[in-house]
Amino acid sequence: MKPENHALVIEKSDSLNAEFSFDLSEQKTLQIKFQGDWILENKRPSISALIKQMDSEAAVRQITFDTLGLSRWDSALLICLTKIIEKASQKDIPLDGKGLPEGAFKLLDLASTVPEKKGVHKKNGRPSFLFQVGSESVAFFNSFLEALGFVGEAFNAFSKFLTGKARFRRSDLMRIIQDCGIEALPIVSLISLLVGLILAFVGAVQLTMFGAQIYVANLVGIAMVRVMGAVMAGIIMAGRTGAAFAAQLGTMQVNEEIDAFKTMGISPMEFLVLPRMLALTLMMPLLCLYADLMGILGGFIVGVGMLDLNMMEYYNQTKAAVTLSDLWIGIVQSAVFGMLVALAGCLRGMQCGRSASAVGDATTSAVVTGIVSIIVATAVITVITNMMGI
DSSP states (O other), rough: OOOOEEEEEEOOOSSSSEEEEEEEOOEEEEEEEEEEOOOOSSSOOOOOOHHHHSSSSSSOOOEEEEEEEEESSSSSHOOOHHHHHHHHHHHTTOEGGGOOOOOOOHHHHHHTTTTOOSSSOOSSSSOHHHHHHHHHHHHHHHHHHHHHHHHHHHHHHHHHHTOOOOOOEEEEEHHHHHHHHHHHHHHHHHHHHHHHHHHHHHHHHHGGGGGGGGHHHHHHHIIIIIIIHHHHHHHHHHIIIIHHHHHHHHHHTTHHHHHHHHTTTTTTTIIIIHHHHHHHHHHHHHHHHHHHHHHHHHHHHHHHHHOOOOOOHHHHHHHHHOOHHHHHHHHHHHHHHHHHHHHHHHHHHOOOSHHHHHHHHHHHHHHHHHHHHHHHHHHHHHHHHHHHHH
């Protein structure tokens, strides 16, 4: 009986020596022959005809390889073989890799046995509500303990400063004082002046109805000196200096400079955190006094310029309304705010991860933590002063 003709198709590149052919036998075995130099520098033939043959109606029961005519090969051969193997796996066609070069066979076998990285696929489904509440509660508790430990270390560093045993450079302290003090005056001036203007406008709308425009001086003076001056200065420093502290320490954490300090036996709390905490705590009362002055000036501009009040009359009314108790409450609040902002910025900076995005997250968290701390402290101090009748 005369055997049937085999279908033979040859694919080759036009200009470079890289080609292959495939032959489908009577037993439905597809043999693929590689010839020439299968390297990345050469133009390689398309395998579309081979893929079409594998997709044809004629069932292919097995795929074999013949590489006797193969001269040189590199990853170009592996790319072609990978496509063939992927298509064969989709069609459930078994492969016999005995005809492949030993190195190529080992590389393909190694690539197919590499374990999948953990976390590549996201887990399907959403965690339960109780699981989320529990996870957030545990994270909050751990964060609270970490913050409490940081505050304890800062207090220990401050006690060493009082006894003269703290190790830090005085030049760093003076530089940070300059950054927290005089360089912050322009933004404090602008914001405090605008806050004084706003308070005067709001008060004037209601007080003018009763012909009591003069009491705008009382409203602006007491509000700025007792609360608003310290609060606005604290919020400004949280967004300006607290964020800068977090970014500086976070960048040092990324560059492993803090680890270097620990290796050399230098305490980061004394060398880095203590100067920043001292500088901001010392400068905040002065910034608060300046913010009070600018806020009162804003109210003075509205009262004299829009409400037709006499300058001396406005001055005397403010002097009579504002007491030393109001002034001291504002100064004490500002010192507390300065310590809280410095601690928040340094804490988030020391907690920073080891990437650039972590520095941004630490900066954002420092600002949020500082502002929330200021608001909470304001509420607590207000309740205490009311209970004491001040």
